Amino acid sequence: MPVPPTAPRRANETVREALRRELLAATAPLTALELSGLVGIAHRQVDEHLEHLRRTQQHRDEELVVEPARCLGCGFEFRARDRLARPSRCPECRSERIDPPRFRIVAGRSR
Numbered sequence: 001m002p003v004p005p006t007a008p009r010r011a012n013e014t015v016r017e018a019l020r021r022e023l024l025a026a027t028a029p030l031t032a033l034e035l036s037g038l039v040g041i042a043h044r045q046v047d048e049h050l051e052h053l054r055r056t057q058q059h060r061d062e063e064l065v066v067e068p069a070r071c072l073g074c075g076f077e078f079r080a081r082d083r084l085a086r087p088s089r090c091p092e093c094r095s096e097r098i099d100p101p102r103f104r105i106v107a108g109r110s111r
Contacts, residue, residue: 015041016049020105023053029067029102032086047085050103054084062107072097 013021018039023030032050036043054064069078069087073095078087086100 015039015045016053019046019049020053023064023103023105024062024107026104029065029104031100031102032084033100035103047083050084053105057105062105065104065106067102067104069101070099071095072099 019035022035022038030038032046033043035046035050039046041049050064057064066084068081070076071090071093073090074093076090076092078101081087084101084103087098089096090098
């Protein structure tokens with residue numbers, strides 16, 4: 001699903017603030033590649049910033065929701081995976097065709 005282009009990150013806004021803003025404004029969950037295009041950073045850097053966002057959400061009334069990666073070969077879902085990065089291959093069928101995890105922030109969630 002193509003993501004509509006948005007304005008580049010504001011000069012006084014950190015990368016994590018920009019990621020949080022995009023995740024809150026998104027109508028559908030976004031992949032790391034889509035987020036990197038919206039925020040203007042390399043997609044390999046997104047995982048590290050999302051991990052920090054996930055840890056800091058406990059201080060806000062928000063939750064980082066992760067839709068797990070899924071193997072396109074056999075349909076295996078990586079539900080028990082703690083890392084946010086896309087897995088390299090499926091443990092079931094060894095396929096490298098992996099649909100990446102998708103992310104969104106849900107506001108108003110209490111723990």
